[in-house]
Each structure stands twice: as C-alpha cells, then as structure tokens.
C-alpha cells in the first residue's frame with residue numbers, strides 16, 4: 001500500500017506544484033488524471049525518489065520513501081515522461097544491462113529472462129535493433145520492459161500514451177493492464193480514455209491538489225441527467241460560455257457541439273445526453289470558477 005501524507009512542493013520560481021497532497025493507493029491500476037502543468041510529474045518524480053518534497057511523507061508498506069530511497073528503488077518500476085534511450089544500443093543489450101544492475105546475476109537465467117521480457121512486450125523480433133531506430137510505440141513498450149524488470153511492487157508510468165497511434169496505444173494498454181494484477185500501478189495522464197480503459201480507481205489532479213478520488217464509472221455517474229448538448233454556430237461559443245457551464249466543445253460535421261453542466265433542464269434547444277468520464281473530468285477541473293463540485 002502506498003500512503004502519501006500532506007505532501008508540499010514549491011519550486012524556486014514560486015510555483016506551488018504540490019499543495020498538501022494526501023492519498024492512499026492499494027494494489028491495482030490507479031489513474032491520476034489532470035491537465036498539463038497540474039503537478040502530476042512532480043508527484044510521480046517525488047514518489048520515484050528523484051526529487052524531495054518540502055514537507056510531508058510517503059510510505060510504501062514499511063518503507064519510508066524519503067528516509068530509505070534505496071529500499072524503495074529496489075521494488076520500483078518507473079517509466080518517466082521524457083524517456084531517453086541510448087540510440088546505439090540494442091534492446092536486448094540494454095535490458096540485459098538493467099537486469100544485471102537489478103541483481104539478476106546468473107548469465108543463462110538473465111538471457112532467458114530478457115528474451116521472455118522482449119516477447120512479452122512484443123519486441124522479440126526487434127531485439128537486435130538499435131533503440132534509436134525504434135518507433136514511438138516500440139520505445140514505450142521497451143520503456144515498460146525496463147520498468148518491470150525484477151517484478152516491482154510499485155510501478156509508475158508518466159503520460160505513457162501521448163503520441164502513440166491507436167494500434168500502438170491498444171497494445172500498450174494491454175500490457176499495462178496485466179501489471180495491475182500484482183502491483184500498485186500509478187498511471188499519470190491527461191487522456192481520459194486511458195483511465196476509462198485501464199483504471200479501477202482514479203483521482204482528478206489540478207493545481208497541485210487532488211480534487212476528487214473514486215471509481216471512474218461512479219464519478220462519471222454523479223453527473224447523470226445533468227449534462228446537456230447542443231449544436232451551435234462557432235461564433236456563438238463565447239456567448240454560451242458566458243451563460244452556461246460549458247464542459248467541452250467539439251466539431252461535428254463542421255458545426256460546433258457543446259456539452260454543458262446544468263442542475264435543471266436548460267431549455268434553449270439543449271438536449272440531455274449520455275454523459276461520460278470526460279464530462280466529469282472537465283466539470284471537476286472547471287471548479288470553482290463555475291459550479292461547485294458536490295459529491
């Protein structure tokens with residue numbers, strides 16, 4: 001179990017990236033959903049012992065993460081947002097090296113383990129290709145392979161699907177979902193679909209704070225019968241935004257569709273819709289400028 005208590009971090013330039021963050025996570029895949037700049041990477045790096053907080057505590061089972069970073073690193077798998085690779089090293093060579101560092105000392109055992117891992121992430125046939133020649137999706141799958149060496153109990157993946165095409169994303173999702181069976185997995189993302197597809201629990205994170213935590217479907221359902229949609233002229237968007245709590249706008253056949261939150265039927269040509277997690281996400285991060293969040 002991962003427990004985070006009253007975590008605070010303000011960067012030297014005055015940006016408060018973590019504002020009294022407290023959360024407890026158990027085994028399974030947990031989605032941390034928030035917009036760019038919300039502070040997700042700061043939180044991930046802090047948990048991964050790459051930077052310190054100003055105050056607060058993180059424990060993983062019996063490990064005090066700030067006092068025993070070496071202990072945490074032994075059971076941690078981390079796929080950072082900016083995942084650099086050595087371009088002239090092959091996938092097999094790199095994984096062999098990491099496996100050695102992580103303590104798999106027997107040469108034969110290590111070779112078998114690495115080949116099995118390459119198979120698992122669907123990179124076996126590219127095992128002798130240099131990492132610099134990998135596509136974005138292949139790199140991400142390699143990233144997962146390096147993160148899961150040694151069966152970590154805590155796995156952190158930071159914005160893993162940004163830039164992947166739908167097929168690569170699918171493959172990557174399948175791989176990630178297996179991991180949640182045996183470990184605490186934190187998936188940090190701004191992509192709502194990643195959370196719907198993968199996570200049994202989630203939190204919306206913005207401006208350094210956890211706004212709300214729960215099961216994706218249950219959170220989404222809190223807005224049932226409160227989301228309405230209408231097709232409008234593009235030029236009218238500002239007017240609608242001034243009068244309604246506009247959650248999302250998207251083009252459909254050249255016309256602009258808006259989804260709004262309203263406690264009561266708004267009339268004016270708005271129709272109720274089958275709302276989803278995206279509506280909930282935008283509703284929760286639009287607070288407190290617009291309607292207060294009452295759950």
Ligand SMILES: Nc1ncnc2c1ncn2[C@@H]1O[C@H](COP(=O)(O)OP(=O)(O)OP(=O)(O)O)[C@@H](O)[C@H]1O
Pocket residue numbers: 011012013015016017034035036037038039040041042043081159
């Ligand atoms: N080293 C740093 N020095 C100063 N400010 C920083 C630093 N790192 C991050 N920030 C700022 O802290 C805030 C949170 O950044 P962070 O990268 O944690 O957010 P994020 O949710 O991961 O966003 P993104 O998805 O864009 O990476 C942002 O305002 C960012 O500009």
